[in-house]
Amino acid sequence: MATIIQIAEAVVAQLNAATFSQPLAAARLYAPSFELPDMETLHVTVVPRAISSSSLDRNRDNFSYEIDLAVQKKTDMAHVSLDALMALVEEIADHFRVGPLASFPDARCMDVKNAPVYSQEHLDELRQFTSVLTLTFRVVR
């Protein structure tokens, strides 16, 4: 199995094993695509995004694996609902920032990006919260 898929699987396993302020069931997908009526329930989706590498020495390379992690849910647009989803995104980011990947310990999370913090377009046109975290894992091999 490709390393980036192993890392994505490890991210999913870790999300599903952890306890967050809202229960979630993460899934890895190649092409995430949902119907709007399905978005009444919380969706957490893990998608491989990019790979880059640089030479470390004659025998090893430094690999960066970027994994996208989307948190999505249709909302009533009340601040309390949106604030709770923002808090969940932060909890997930903190979870990977501070801890190793249990089932793939060779990968270290070096960077967490959340830009934009949420999709204004989805909020306006779908009344749906969408926030995508990009986790960058480093592996030397």
Added chain:
Amino acid sequence: MSDLLDQGSAWLEGQRKKHATREVTYRRGADAVVVKATIGRTLFEQDDGAGVTVRVQVRDYLIDTADLVLAGQATLPAKGDRLDEIDAGKKHTYEVLPLGGEQHWRYSDPYRRTLRIHTKLIATEAV
């Protein structure tokens, strides 16, 4: 001098309502009203924002401006309002939402008799 176009528009609007409508329930919170609506364009839209595709069924409803009365007050559509349409034993719920670069509603005629309301399907259940 009377406005012939205005009179013609009123006649057409009457014919639309009489011959080309079905009953739908327009809801805002706990308030609801049953109105006669013409089904406008129905299409599927894909939103690829943030790298995650969301497929959406878009539907326009045309209703008389004068019919949109909630809690005894004439009103205009608001984002998040819902319309329930029953068809073939299923209740389809649509939410009033903007469409592309357009606002969530506009007048459909120059005389403000008819509202064109943009909606997106959010639920289907058996009734």
